Amino acid sequence: MKNNRYLTLACAVALALTAVNWAATRGAAARGSGDDAYAISGGTVVTVTGATIPNGVVVIRNGLITAVGANVPIPADARVIDAKGMMVYPGLIDSYTSLGISAPAPQTQGRGRGGGPPAVAGPAAASEEAEPPGLQPELMAADELKVTADTFDPQRSTGVTTALSASRTGLFRGQSAIINLGGDEPEKLILKSPASLNVGFNTARGAYPGSLLGVFAYMRQSLLDAQHYREEWARYNRNKRGVTRPQVDKSLEALQPVINGELPVIFWAESVREMKRAVAMAEEFKLKYMIAGGTESYEIADWLKQKNATVLVSLNYPQRPANIDDPESESLRVLRGRANAPKSAGALSKAGVRFALQSGNLSRPQDFLANAARAIEAGLPKDEAIKAMTLYPAQILGIAEQLGSIEQGKIANIVVTSGDLFDKKTQVKHVFVDGKPYTVKAPAASGGGRGPGGRTPGGGPGGGGGMAAGSWSITISSPNGEVEGTLTLRQSGDSVSGEISSPFGTFPVTGHISGNQLTYEYTANIQGEQIPISASGTIEGNSIRGTMSAMGTSFGFTGTRTPR
Numbered sequence: 001m002k003n004n005r006y007l008t009l010a011c012a013v014a015l016a017l018t019a020v021n022w023a024a025t026r027g028a029a030a031r032g033s034g035d036d037a038y039a040i041s042g043g044t045v046v047t048v049t050g051a052t053i054p055n056g057v058v059v060i061r062n063g064l065i066t067a068v069g070a071n072v073p074i075p076a077d078a079r080v081i082d083a084k085g086m087m088v089y090p091g092l093i094d095s096y097t098s099l100g101i102s103a104p105a106p107q108t109q110g111r112g113r114g115g116g117p118p119a120v121a122g123p124a125a126a127s128e129e130a131e132p133p134g135l136q137p138e139l140m141a142a143d144e145l146k147v148t149a150d151t152f153d154p155q156r157s158t159g160v161t162t163a164l165s166a167s168r169t170g171l172f173r174g175q176s177a178i179i180n181l182g183g184d185e186p187e188k189l190i191l192k193s194p195a196s197l198n199v200g201f202n203t204a205r206g207a208y209p210g211s212l213l214g215v216f217a218y219m220r221q222s223l224l225d226a227q228h229y230r231e232e233w234a235r236y237n238r239n240k241r242g243v244t245r246p247q248v249d250k251s252l253e254a255l256q257p258v259i260n261g262e263l264p265v266i267f268w269a270e271s272v273r274e275m276k277r278a279v280a281m282a283e284e285f286k287l288k289y290m291i292a293g294g295t296e297s298y299e300i301a302d303w304l305k306q307k308n309a310t311v312l313v314s315l316n317y318p319q320r321p322a323n324i325d326d327p328e329s330e331s332l333r334v335l336r337g338r339a340n341a342p343k344s345a346g347a348l349s350k351a352g353v354r355f356a357l358q359s360g361n362l363s364r365p366q367d368f369l370a371n372a373a374r375a376i377e378a379g380l381p382k383d384e385a386i387k388a389m390t391l392y393p394a395q396i397l398g399i400a401e402q403l404g405s406i407e408q409g410k411i412a413n414i415v416v417t418s419g420d421l422f423d424k425k426t427q428v429k430h431v432f433v434d435g436k437p438y439t440v441k442a443p444a445a446s447g448g449g450r451g452p453g454g455r456t457p458g459g460g461p462g463g464g465g466g467m468a469a470g471s472w473s474i475t476i477s478s479p480n481g482e483v484e485g486t487l488t489l490r491q492s493g494d495s496v497s498g499e500i501s502s503p504f505g506t507f508p509v510t511g512h513i514s515g516n517q518l519t520y521e522y523t524a525n526i527q528g529e530q531i532p533i534s535a536s537g538t539i540e541g542n543s544i545r546g547t548m549s550a551m552g553t554s555f556g557f558t559g560t561r562t563p564r
Contacts, residue, residue, distance in 0.1 A: 086416050349380055
């Protein structure tokens, strides 16, 4: 009787425009299967490491890719994602962020090495107080993560499913963690910790180090202190009797894997001067290192190749200051640097430098792909751009056995898009992180005017106070066949409300519109079952096309606005 009830629910939910194939899901449960299985079918699969597969199938079970190919059988218990006409990519990897980490509260500097010019006394001179924020290499990003279910919605909406995260401020920015951008507890998201020691060349206002020269002096002294600390403890451990025990220093202890070449250092360096100083320091102390930023690396790409450097190229390109009074007052070098920044990735690729692309903490996550497209226009081959956001960062960060390509046995971080990844019209339709599907939510509006991130002013096509307003006749391609319904929407600014109707009831809808991108959600009450449903679509005139999602299954819908 229970299974019959669920079969009835399945039909009712489909007719209520949820488009969820409950019969298959409940059937699997009745057979005693505890697996969480999905099949992405019919899309063009960009494996990255192998051939691109037209009309391919990717099977996911328990968070892993279990099969990929052109003629892969779909398991009977798998929830099928129809990807016909779409592209299937590995989840993108952002190799330098501060995602999930709150900015530290300002604090007064202590009396230790961060409070004044450092002494050369070694461990015996260790501070009695902890170093202030920004000068603590022992801080672990894994301990600072604060994540909710929707923390990473903006990144997932652009196809980013994995990131290296560390504090964005200070000189010693602590030890980073590589995380999957899911909605679980932080400890379940961590792939690798620590992944690197992150270092910036920030100067401290009103305190030491207050200049770029002081920053390098402080950093060099810290590494010398770490070497001295290592030697002191090595001598003590060889003969402890009759020898005063060295004082423990957390900061110097944290630098031991760095000076021993076990933990890489990521130097944030944008200018040619900063990059050359960072490389010189790395060579002096025989550090395993990478450069992040690399804004001016187009100028020294061949030199970076000679140094066997690895560069995590920032896509946060320089922009003209918004409050500049006289644009003509900017120097030619500044203007040239701004124009040439998108050329860096292509120059590094041509020179054979090991590199990856990263966001540089862009304020608008959607610019990650848009600015990668600018790099392609400036000379970076498209296939290299894809690898620089998937396979290359996975290799550089030591997680290529888990991520970076669509291969059997790897973690199921997968992105399904409506078209070519770098086409400005392309939309992310489905995102899987650790084999779990996440609803794609359109980025919030960031300003007025028509176009991406803006709101269409005045009444949209068809009138009614906005682009989304009106009565829409919708057809859903559900597993039970095509289903007809009516979506009635009202628009106030960027907010949308209304109701969705079917033969089985009418349910209130709330949503948002950004440009011509509509998202909405509602909860269907079917025979006492509360079923959350979300949808996203693109409005073009009096037509809409998009995707509905519920209970981990998504598929398309189309609609037309009813003339008044």
